[in-house]
Amino acid sequence: MLNAILVMAGIGLALGGILGWAAIRFRVQEDPLVDKIDAILPQTQCGQCGYAGCRPYAEAIAKGEADINLCPPGGEDGIKRLAELLGVDPKPLGEGLESKPKSVAVIDEDACIGCTLCIQACPVDAIVGAAKQMHTILPDQCTGCELCVAPCPVDCIHMEVVKEDLNTWKWRYPIFHMKKVP
Amino acid sequence: MENYFLIIVGTVFVNNIVMSKILGLCPFMGVSRKLEPSIGMGAATTFVLTLASGASHLIDTYLLGPDLSYLRTLSFIVVIAGIVGFTEMFIKKTSPVLFRVLGIYLPLITTNCAVLGIPLLNVQEQHGFVESLLFGLGGALGFTLVLILFAAMRERLDAADIPLPFKGTSIAMVTAGLMSLAFMGFAGLIK
Structure with missing residues (x-):
């Protein structure tokens, strides 16, 4: 009886140790903000913002490299929602881009x-x-x-x-x- | 050496885990819609199954022994769950695409009866360590082979003109049955 408990506890501890080590060793850096921004963008993949698609633009916004007012298909409404998400002031659509x-x-x-x-x-x-x-x-x-x-x-x-x-x-x-x- | 070769051939073709033992039908039906995920699923299962049969043999021989043999199923499930968790983290790090494609089926390898069935069959047939590893590898290779063959067939079935009542899963079930019949042709290949 005691043996059985010890054996199962031992297996559990060993596996827990391995999984804990793996969780640190194989950690994947994911930015949840990129997903949220990408969900607001209209997914036209038009490239008018100067990036290869909506996802790269979302990544650039999350990094702070791009402004939020570069997306004409999203329009005023999209800018407003991006501003709300990021806690900044909404701006008019960027120059040369018209809604x-x-x-x-x-x-x-x-x-x-x-x-x-x-x-x-x-x-x-x-x-x-x-x-x-x-x-x-x-x-x-x-x-x-x-x-x-x-x-x-x-x-x-x-x-x-x-x-x-x-x-x-x-x-x-x-x-x-x-x-x-x- | 010849013995090892016979184990591989025997588990891949003659006693195929899906076609003749009817184990592991969940991923066989679930991940065989497209060819690419089925290859990924086969690779993940091969990795898990080979490790699981080796690890469970060690646990059964050195940790449990004859006294604690009633803990066999329990400890095997725990070990398999641990290995699947490890595989999941590993794939998430190395291949995010494959991770997204496999989705829910990756954690479901834990409850794949083929993965539990092969270690238990290893114990039943009193295999040694190397034999256990080869039996697991052969079983997984057989599973992968059948999964890829079936996925290729289902991709063609999608384009085929099938009567309405048979569309979808029902024609897949019929096809799986015919494949099983075809695999019976391998019986008697090894005495």
């Missing part, structure tokens, strides 16, 4: 020559088509990042503002203007 209404790219299918350049540019694989075949854009997948507009050699891609209908309408954040109370 636009939500829009999607549209290919003029008569002009498309099937060069596949826009397919390679699209970060979210929202363009379907093949070489020398007409391409088209899946509006549900398009994030409106405009990366496909520049590469098109025949300028057949333009941005179209998404009209508000029952499927795209979103509840607006309430904004109250401050007034002097007499």
Whole structure:
């Protein structure tokens, strides 16, 4: 009986020691702040902030290397939420970046020559088509990042503002203007 | 030497842990949807199973002996859980991608009946230390082989035109049964 208890206690102690050593030896440094920032960013992967995607931008914000106002798809709302998370003052969107209404790219299918350049540019694989075949854009997948507009050699891609209908309408954040109370 | 070779061949093909002993079906069904995670799962299980069969043989021979043999299952589970915990930390450090892909199935190796079954079979068949290690390695290699074969088949099954009532897990179960029949062809390879 005593032997059994001793043996099990010994095994438990030995394994506990090994696991404790391993927890220190194989510790992984993870910054929970990066995940939180990344969750706020719109995940368009457009690169307009100057980083390779939303995750690298989140890492740069967490390190303090980047400002919070570089993300046009996130808009004012995204900046406000980032400011809230990080405990800093919200700023207007950075220079050269403007907040636009939500829009999607549209290919003029008569002009498309099937060069596949826009397919390679699209970060979210929202363009379907093949070489020398007409391409088209899946509006549900398009994030409106405009990366496909520049590469098109025949300028057949333009941005179209998404009209508000029952499927795209979103509840607006309430904004109250401050007034002097007499 | 020939004896060792026979143990490996025997556990990989003839007495395959999944196909003929029907152990370890949870990861066999759960992680075989895609080829890449199944390779990772096979590698993790191979590592755990080989270590577990060696460690449990040492514990059974030197620590428990004939007097405390009733502690066998309990102590084996404790040792396996410890080794899985160690493997999890190791993979998290060395390959975060594999860690994310394996997800919940990595801690579930603890309750994988193949991992407990092989050390118990080792005791039952009175294997020595090297034989135990080889038996564990062979069993894990057999598990990995079957898992990869099955994952490759399921990737093709996804694209195949399957009648609606058979779609998904049911056709996978039927396929697993047919694979088991095919592995019966190896019976009699080793006397």
